[in-house]
Amino acid sequence: MSKNLQMNPENKDQKQNIPFNSLSPVSDPEKHKFYCDSLEWALSNRKEKDIKNIALSGTYGSGKSSILKTFQETNKNENLKFLNISLATFKEEKKNDTDRYAHLRSENINSDKLSKNDQLRLVELSILQQIFYHEEYDNIPDSRFKKIRSLNPQEVQETTWLLFGLISVLYTFFNFHFLRTLINLPEPKIWFAYTIQGLLAIGGLVLSFYFLRAVVGFSQKLTISKLNFQNLEIQVADKIDKSILNNHLDEILYFFEVTEYNVVIIEDLDRFEQTEIFTKLREINLLINNSKSINRTVTFIYAIRDEMFKDKDRTKFFDFIIPVIPVINYSNSNEQLTRALEKFEYSLSTELIDQVAFYVDDMRLLYNIVNEFHIYFQKFKGEKYQNKLFAIIVYKNIYPEDFVMLGKNQGILYKNLVENKLSWINDASRKIEEENSRLKMELDNLERVLPKNLEELRRIYLMEYMKNANNLSHFRIANKNYSVEQMLEDENFENLKNGSISYRENQYNREFNFKFSDVESRLDPDKSYSDRKTEIENKNAGRVKDIRVRLKQNEEENRRIKNAKIKYLLKNKKISLSSQPSKQEQLIILLVRNGYIAEDYLNYISYFYPGSITERDHWFLMNVRNEMDSKFDYKLDEVENVIKKISESEFERRSVLNYSLLDQFLKSKKFPLKKELFFKQLSNESNDSVKFIYSYIKEDKNSGVLIKTLCKSWIGIWKFIEEDSSLTDGEKSNYLSLILNNAEIEDIENIASTSQLEAVLNAKSDFLSIVSDSKRQIEIIDEFDLKFNSLKWDESRKEIREYIYSMNNYEINPPMLRIMIKEFGEYREEDFNHSNYAAIKLSGCDRLIEYVEKNIEEYINAVYLKLKDNFKEKQAYLLKLLNNSNIKKTSKESIITQTETLLPSLSELEDSKELSDFLIENLKIEPTWKNVIFKYQENENKFSETLTGFLNNPKITKNLVKDSIPTDKELLSFRRDFLLNNKILDELYISYLKTVPLAFKELSFESLSFKKVEALVNELKLSFNQENYNKLRSSFSPIHLIFIILNISEFFKIYSEIVLSESDLAEILGNSMLTDSHKIKLIEKFEADNAISDQKALSLIGKMALKHKELKLSDSNISSILIKSALKTNEKIELFMNNLTPFDKEFITSFLSSLGGDYKQLNEKGPMPYFKNTALLLSFFQYLKQEGKISKIKEKKDHIQVTTFRK
Incomplete structure (x- = not known):
């Protein structure tokens, strides 16, 4: 046995190296140096500074005990003797009822509910016990507190002899014969015996003395509370109601008197949160230090928490306080x-x-x-x-207590972890069940709706009308007859509901004697027509399908709820504390x-033991439940039992992906729901699921069965594979082959509905090699009605080619059409490329032509518009395309954009309004006035933006101006609107005016641009009349003057009706287009009625007068010309001399002043200016002298000196 207990040295070292941490205080001199120094200072100066109570203050767990332990171990002062008292185990100690104060902790008193005083006395008791139990028995021999002590062999021997001697003495002393003989004085022969007996008696007395002494000492230490001997009761003392420390103060003083302790360390006293104990201890400290029998300084060190004392109280209790900074918080x-x-x-x-x-x-x-x-x-x-x-x-x-309760399915953690979750699950499931009940009732009502559509419902109501109306042949609305079939239409049936209807009986019209509401009541008292209509609409609108989908969703939701994890419920605030x-x-x-x-x-919190599953299986389950991944090929032993232990919700996690599980599902029909969830997990398109599938297939493990099963649950499988950039084309082709060769046709169809599978198959030129079975090929082609956009045609069998051609299983695209025409018709490369539609129509491939015509829109977009050189379509076939109602407008527009062929006439279009604008915009019609007039008339005799844009094209203008606009009377409005189209570019407008054959007497040209109006005048497209003149004069000045000049003869005819200003006159006279005769005529007409003051007009008239002396002007206008005109001086003098009329001296003075210069000096007295010597000036000065304006004229060779009067 001892051998088994021996520890291998290596194992011992390993165990010693286990990095456990002791929970006891730790001595750390370096870390606690400052605190130790503070304690050392306080204790070294305790006498001088009167420091008797020291507090080591810090938070709970701040390291106070470690500081005290470090201080004691590192203390070098041999005079310090430490006594340690700790209340850390007080609560455990108080459960011991063997001491003499056990009645305080009796069964009738809850220790946690002790009174404050009782608890204080128990604390004092613990302190007292620790003080005396700390010291050896022999060091406090006179203490009343005795402890069980073990005696050494010598003490046992001495005690034995003492007792033996005492017994012997007592026996001898109490022997009656011995006493009698002693009194009677025995005989000498027996004195020796008496002497021996006497010595024994003396020894017995000595022993008795020591024995009595011990008994007296013991009696001093004994406090007898109560002695019971049957009916006899002796009560000695009852002191528990007093302070225990005070009651045993003599013991405490005795203890310190006979021991050398001078430092008392008290720990964990603050846990009871009673400051009274500190008061008592401070009082005891004072008594100890004041005791003359002790005669030394005893210091108490307290380890307390910071919050033990409030406010400034702690400074009253302690003489020195050392704060401890917490090691941890x-x-x-x-x-x-x-x-x-x-x-x-x-x-x-x-x-x-x-x-x-x-x-x-x-x-x-x-x-x-x-x-x-x-x-x-x-x-x-x-x-x-x-x-x-x-x-x-x-x-x-x-929270250790609650942890224990957790193992019993109780406690706060269990409640929040399990009970709250179950409560939420029950509530959530109940709500779903309530919704399901309502949906099922609605579904039942919808499925019981007999009329399948509104037409059947309306027939029911109409038949009720007919049953209650005799010989009803027709219904009448607004004096018109309607059959039953016609009454099924929305508008007519609404009239029936509103009552605005009658009926035809034989030859007579009758009114219904009942209302629609009466018919509703007869047919269904509980539901109106509107209610039944809504039911049918809901049913037809997919409401039944929506309800079934919702019920399925609720079923899924209910399952998820029952398997919901508590952490998700808390995160989503489904459950809250x-x-x-x-x-x-x-x-x-x-x-x-x-x-x-x-x-x-x-x-x-418990240990796993293998049973229905192995330890390997157990760790896999742990990974699943903790949502941690295992390797896909992790080998499971008891697979079925593992599946049983995995919950349904856990099959939705990626951690459940395992080859062993998949193998089991593929070969077994057990666990259908879990299998469904597992494959749903595989179908979620996550990286892990896809990686799992790919790796499983690469292992070539039941790949065909896997794909077949997977295609039922994952209709997006091909879409994902196709978009997966990590796969090569070869790998994608391999997966496609697996799907096509193993999946059910129905599943392939579903897959195709969510992906480009059909397009991929259509584009697969090697389709016939991917799908190996010929029957499967036909099956897939027929099921999906494949339209191959390319095929390895030459490598396929002829019967397959004919099948594909006859069944139209090819895409309408250039390569496939080219292949088909080459094999089954007449092919001409140039026509195919440049006029493709005509080439197809003339190919002789009736099946192909029919196929193209039925899919004409597809043909246009896939073929016609794709051929880059297809822009020379023949006009006749281009017109057929544009008139084909099966081609979308946008496609026709694309055809128009692409082709270079011009349409000769818009009138040949069956629906010209649809395309005429686009043709015009793209300049794809021949530029003729016929087409312009057609579009104008088509647009309700208005020039549209498109048509105007067409006219604004210089190339179009160049062609249109070659012909004049027809002069047909019915085209008058066209010509008028054309002239008034201000949106035509000004420069092109002028060109177009040449094509307009006639002038307009009346034309509202006010909104035209200035240039256009100017062009109208210049091109004589306006007849001269007062109205046109006034419009021009008021809005387009000075065009009205050109209008006069170009129409001068017409102008003079209505001169009196024309308003002409002096400035207008000046502009006309200044225009070189007008002859002098017309100008003279105009001057004479104008100046006959007007006094002219305009300088420019006066100047022009003056020039005309100089040029044409026959022009007769009024004296006033001549005077104005001489004074105000801008004629040169010589011109004015000449005009003056040509019109010598009796000018008075005042006018002459004004005239000379207007001439300025030296001429102005002639009005003054004394000057003698010089002038150039000309015949005109000489005659002019002679006239002035004649009129008495000057005194002398002195003619010299090159000049004339004129002398004025001096006075």
Whole structure:
């Protein structure tokens, strides 16, 4: 046995290296140096500074005990003797009822509900016990407190002889014969015997003395509460109602008198939160230090929490206080915890450590968590589940009682982990069941609706009308007859409902003597026509299908609810704790919401034993439940039992992906729901599911069966494979082959509905080699009506080619059409490329032509518009395409855009309004006035934006101006609107005017641009009349002047009706287009009625007068010309001399002043200016002298000197 207990040295070293942490105080001289120095100073100066009570103050777990332990171990002062008292085990001690104060803790008193005084006395008792039990018995021999002590052999021997001697003496002393003989004085012969007996008596007396002395000493230490001997009762003392420390103060003083302790360290006294005990201890300290028998300084050191005393109270109790900075608190506990765990090299989540650290504020608690976690971890061996195991250990240490309750399916954690979840599941399931009940009732009502559509329903109501109306032949609405079939139409039936209807009886019209509401009541008293109509509409609109889908969704939701995880319920706020959760509930929320503690908690508080499944299977289940992945090829032993233990909801997780499970599902029909969920998991298109499928197929393990089964649950399988960029074309082709050769046709059809599978098959030129079975080929072609866009035609059998051609199983595209025409018709390459539609229609391939015509829109987009050189379509076939009602407008527009062929006439289009604008916009009609007029008339005799844009094209203009606009009378409005189209570009408008044959007497040209109006005038498209003139004069000046000049003869005819200003006159006279005769005529007409003042007009008239002397002007206008015109001086003098009329001297003076320069000096007295010598000036000065304006004229060779009067 001893051999088995021996430890191998190597094992011993390994165990010693296990990084456990002791929970006891730790001595750390370096870390606690400052505190130790502070204590040493206080104790060294306790006499001088009168320091008798020292407090080491800090928070719970701040390291006070470690500081005190360090101080005691490192203390070098041999005079300090330490006595340690700790109340850490007080609560455990108080359960012991063997001491003489046990009545305080009797069964009738709850220890947690003791009165304050009783608890205080028990604390005092514990202190007293620790003081006296600390010292050896022999050092306090006179203490009344006795302890069980073991005697050494010598003490046992001495005691034995003492008792033996005492018994002998007593025997001898009480022997009656001996006393009698002693009194009677015995005979001398027996004196020797008497002497011996006397000595024994003396020895007995000495022994008795010592014995009595011991008895007296013992009696001093004994306090007898009560002695009962049947009816005899002796009560000695009852002192429990007093303070125990005060009651045994003599004992305490005696203790310190006979011992050398001078430093008393008291710990954990603050946990009872009673300051009275500190008062008593301070009082005892005072008594001890004042005792003359002790005669030394005794210092009490207290380890207390900061919050023990409020306000300034603690300074009253202590002479010196040393604050302790906490080693650990909420802010740094995560770092301490991480540091403690680093020794074990665990891979715990940093997030978890940070979160739980908030609840760990004590170093001892932290160390114990780490120690327990290591032990559990070594036993559990679940490296993947460290976080969950650690969370359980943390909760166990912080709330151990609730952890124990968890194993009994009780407690706060169990309630929030299990009971709240079950309650929510029941409520959620109940709501779903209520909704299902309502939906099923609605579904039942819809399925019982007899009329399948509105037509049947309306017939029922009409038949009721006919039954209640004799000989009804027709219904009448607004004096028109309607048959029963016609009454089924919406509008007519609404009239029936509104009552605005009668009926025809033989030859007479009759009114119905009942209302529609009466018919409703007869047919169904509970439902109106509107109600039944709504039911049918709902049914026809897919309401039945929607309800069934919803019921299926609810079934799925109910299953998910029943398998919901508590962490998701908490995260999604489906379950919540109280609005003000306790700290414990907050920890529960933290651990549960993050999945650290979950429904599988039993796996972390109990040990697994193999049974229906192996340990290998167990670890796989653990991975599944903790949503942790295993290798796909992880070998399972008891597969069926594993499947049984996996819940339905867990089959929706990626951690369930396993080859063994899949093999079992593929070969067995058991567990249909779980199998469905498993394949649903495979169908979710996640990376893990796809990787699992790919790897399984590569293993060539039942790949055909897998694909067949998978295609039933995953209709998006091909869509995913096709879009998977990680697969090569060869791999995709291989998967396609697996699907086509193994999946059910119905499943392939479903797959095709969600993917491009059909397009892929149509594009597969090697389709016939991918699908190996010929029967399968025909089956797939027929089922999907494949339209191959390419095929390896020459490699296929002739009968297959003919089948594909006859059944139109080819796509309408250039390559396939080319192949078909080449094999089954007449093919011309040039026509095929340049006028494709004509080539097809003339190919002789009737089946192909019919196929194209039925799919003309597809042909246009896939062939006609794809051929780059197809822009020379023949006009006749182009017109057929544009008139084909089966071709969309957009496609026709594309044809128009592509072709270069021009349509000769818009009138040949069957629906010209649809395409005429687009043809015009794209310049794909021949530019003729016929087409322009057609579009104008088609647009309700208006020029559209499109038509105007067409006219604004210079190339179109170049062709149109070659011909004149027809002069037909019915085209008058066209010509008028054409001239008034201000949106035609000005420069092109001028060109178009040449094609307009006639001028307009009336034309509302006010909105035209200036250039257009100018062109109308210049091209003589406006007849000259007062109305046109006034419009031009008011809005388009000075075009009205050109209008006069170009129509001068017509102008003079209506001169009196025309308003002409002096400025207008000036502009006309200045225009070189007008002859001088017309100008003279105009001047004479104008100046006859008007006094002219305009300088420009006067100047022009003056020039005309100089040029044409026959022009007669009024004196006033001549005077105005001479004074105001801009004629040159010589011109004015010449005009003056040509019109010598008796000018008065005042006018002459004004005239000379207007001439300016030296001429102006002639109006002054004395000057003698010089002028150039000309015949005109000489005659002019002579006239002035004649009129007495000047005095002398002196003519010289090159100049004339004129002398004015001096006075």
